[in-house]
Amino acid sequence: MGPNRTWLLIAPAMLVIGVFMVLPLFLAVGYSFMTANPYGGVTAPATFDAYLQFLYQRDFDDSLVFSPSYALIILRSVYLAIATTIICLVLGLPVAWYIVCQTPERRRILLFAVTLPFWINTLIRTYCWILILRDEGLANGALRHAGIISDPLPLLYNDGSILLGLVYTFLPFMVLPIYSTLERIDPRLIEAAHDLYAGRAAVFRRIVWPLARPGALAGATLVFAPALGSFLAPDLLGGGKKLLIGSLIQMQFTSSRNWPFGAALSTVVTVVVLTVFVIRSRRVEEERR
Amino acid sequence: MIDIQSVSKSFVTRDADPVHALNAVSLEIYDNEFFTLLGPSGCGKTTLLRLIAGFEAPSSGAIRIAGSDVAALPPQKRPVNTVFQSYALFPHMSVAENVAFGLEMQNAPKALIDERVREALEMVRLEGFATRRPAQLSGGQQQRVAVARALAPKPSVLLLDEPLSALDLKLRKGMQSELKRLQRETGITFVLVTHDQEEALAMSDRIAVMRSGDVLQVGTPRDIYDNPQDRFVADFIGESNLLPGAALGRDPAKTIVVRPEHIVVSPVSDGAKGHATGAVSAITFLGSDTLYEVVLEEGAKLHSRSRGGSALATGDRVVVDWARHLERELAN
Numbered sequence: 001m002g003p004n005r006t007w008l009l010i011a012p013a014m015l016v017i018g019v020f021m022v023l024p025l026f027l028a029v030g031y032s033f034m035t036a037n038p039y040g041g042v043t044a045p046a047t048f049d050a051y052l053q054f055l056y057q058r059d060f061d062d063s064l065v066f067s068p069s070y071a072l073i074i075l076r077s078v079y080l081a082i083a084t085t086i087i088c089l090v091l092g093l094p095v096a097w098y099i100v101c102q103t104p105e106r107r108r109i110l111l112f113a114v115t116l117p118f119w120i121n122t123l124i125r126t127y128c129w130i131l132i133l134r135d136e137g138l139a140n141g142a143l144r145h146a147g148i149i150s151d152p153l154p155l156l157y158n159d160g161s162i163l164l165g166l167v168y169t170f171l172p173f174m175v176l177p178i179y180s181t182l183e184r185i186d187p188r189l190i191e192a193a194h195d196l197y198a199g200r201a202a203v204f205r206r207i208v209w210p211l212a213r214p215g216a217l218a219g220a221t222l223v224f225a226p227a228l229g230s231f232l233a234p235d236l237l238g239g240g241k242k243l244l245i246g247s248l249i250q251m252q253f254t255s256s257r258n259w260p261f262g263a264a265l266s267t268v269v270t271v272v273v274l275t276v277f278v279i280r281s282r283r284v285e286e287e288r289r
Numbered sequence: 290m291i292d293i294q295s296v297s298k299s300f301v302t303r304d305a306d307p308v309h310a311l312n313a314v315s316l317e318i319y320d321n322e323f324f325t326l327l328g329p330s331g332c333g334k335t336t337l338l339r340l341i342a343g344f345e346a347p348s349s350g351a352i353r354i355a356g357s358d359v360a361a362l363p364p365q366k367r368p369v370n371t372v373f374q375s376y377a378l379f380p381h382m383s384v385a386e387n388v389a390f391g392l393e394m395q396n397a398p399k400a401l402i403d404e405r406v407r408e409a410l411e412m413v414r415l416e417g418f419a420t421r422r423p424a425q426l427s428g429g430q431q432q433r434v435a436v437a438r439a440l441a442p443k444p445s446v447l448l449l450d451e452p453l454s455a456l457d458l459k460l461r462k463g464m465q466s467e468l469k470r471l472q473r474e475t476g477i478t479f480v481l482v483t484h485d486q487e488e489a490l491a492m493s494d495r496i497a498v499m500r501s502g503d504v505l506q507v508g509t510p511r512d513i514y515d516n517p518q519d520r521f522v523a524d525f526i527g528e529s530n531l532l533p534g535a536a537l538g539r540d541p542a543k544t545i546v547v548r549p550e551h552i553v554v555s556p557v558s559d560g561a562k563g564h565a566t567g568a569v570s571a572i573t574f575l576g577s578d579t580l581y582e583v584v585l586e587e588g589a590k591l592h593s594r595s596r597g598g599s600a601l602a603t604g605d606r607v608v609v610d611w612a613r614h615l616e617r618e619l620a621n
Contacts, residue, residue, distance in 0.1 A: 186377060189377050189379060189380075192371070192377040193379075194363065194364040194365045195365070195369070195371045195439075196365075196370065196390050196391035196394055196438070196439075196442065197366075197391055197395050198394045199365055206379075206390070211380070211381060
């Protein structure tokens with residue numbers, strides 16, 4: 001196949017990536033340097049205001065005062081995304097391992113079960129957690145009936161419920177890539193390690209984990225990036241009391257009508273995520289050597 | 290060294306009756322010997338090896354290694370190491386790390402590990418390969434790493450599961466004598482599983498011939514070759530003519546076993562005496578030998594193998610003869 005025909009094969013994928021990913025990215029970066037139109041959208045002139053707004057507040061006398069509130073929102077979002085990733089890893093690895101150890105038929109059923117939530121809209125699924133967690137919800141009701149509590153526990157509208165929602169939403173994205181790496185591990189390797197006097201813990205530490213790590217890294221990427229930008233769980237389960245970056249960005253494009261600021265925030269998040277990716281892929285390459 | 294007492298193993302399958310892989314097998318494997326489990330695929334030889342290693346538990350019976358019952362011991366607690374058919378080298382570790390693994394798991398001191406790794410790699414002639422990854426080695430080299438890895442902790446018994454089957458013929462011949470040498474040098478009991486009778490005859494001190502979960506005969510290679518006690522053994526080890534007694538005018542309830550190299554074929558016209566007469570139906574020239582296929586008058590077919598060429602041609606009427614002490618009479 002000549003170089004011209006090869007090009008044709010890549011073209012559709014490149015077109016999709018170009019139109020739906022690269023172009024919007026450039027638009028976002030472009031918008032972030034414009035002035036906000038009070039009726040939505042952006043107007044001239046070009047300015048750095050959106051980025052200044054990120055760290056400074058414009059006082060009544062037009063002087064800039066340092067204000068860390070937006071930066072703190074980003075920090076809190078990063079912290080929650082990291083916590084989500086770690087919890088997903090700790091929960092996802094044993095689940096993936098359990099599935100791999102089953103017979104092929106049971107594996108198919110269990111994998112289907114893992115992907116089952118994808119069939120229902122995320123919004124609806126997140127609302128269901130409200131029904132479960134609220135003061136008159138299923139969880140508190142069950143505990144009250146069991147006589148364990150008399151007053152409802154504050155299960156909803158805190159960092160815990162946000163974290164629960166995030167872990168619940170993104171857990172399959174951790175399980176599936178880990179499963180696919182575990183599935184490729186030759187069971188003879190585990191037998192060989194046992195044969196060479198390794199106990200169960202040593203087999204996990206020296207054989208299974210090193211071989212599963214590429215899957216865990218892929219899973220961490222798939223969980224961390226969307227968890228950082230997520231706004232459904234924080235809005236619904238956090239009650240919108242404490243803003244996270246996803247909700248903040250969404251607000252800029254809707255109620256606040258400050259598109260340049262929303263675009264600037266998006267750009268900052270993109271840079272944060274890309275930096276994490278670059279560091280990660282450097283490390284993977286170093287390990288390969 | 291290893292005492293196997295009426296060990297049975299059945300595998301439960303979901304939709305069929307349980308599969309009996311081993312039927313009350315009893316065997317004794319001595320100290321410092323090269324022992325081979327020989328048989329066609331599905332005869333239970335690999336199952337027996339996995340039972341000794343501890344990867345499977347016997348359905349009934351007992352296995353003793355160096356005097357102690359190992360029934361309750363998992364593989365990591367048995368003084369036994371395995372060389373796997375697929376080698377099962379750890380792909381994320383260097384050659385040296387692979388070889389060191391067993392010793393590390395035994396918490397051996399660092400200095401001892403380094404020394405043993407060097408020794409083991411020297412023993413399999415891979416001194417310069419310590420830092421390589423398994424993927425960077427040829428099949429033969431990987432095989433030798435697998436042997437070094439299993440030998441480094443100095444087990445009482447080394448189990449080898451068809452270790453040479455993935456190598457080409459020339460490498461295989463080389464590794465056969467290498468393994469034999471390693472067994473002599475280390476004094477470790479080797480238990481080899483193979484379906485290749487030539488390999489078994491060339492390497493073993495003793496052989497157990499297995500079929501469908503039973504041990505048919507145990508003995509030295511010469512013993513098994515010269516005195517097969519079973520039609521299957523006679524047929525499986527080397528080439529044999531299995532002649533119905535009736536074809537030779539003897540007891541029809543017996544089968545006469547004669548090796549092709551023991552049969553002399555001469556033209557009827559020479560006036561020679563023999564056990565039967567027939568006609569040459571095919572002649573195959575094999576270089577140093579010539580193979581004659583003879584159809585006896587009673588309908589049975591036999592093969593004779595003799596040194597050099599001869600004046601016989603296809604269709605010649607011949608007399609077949611052999612010394613009576615070289616034949617074996619088996620019940621049908």
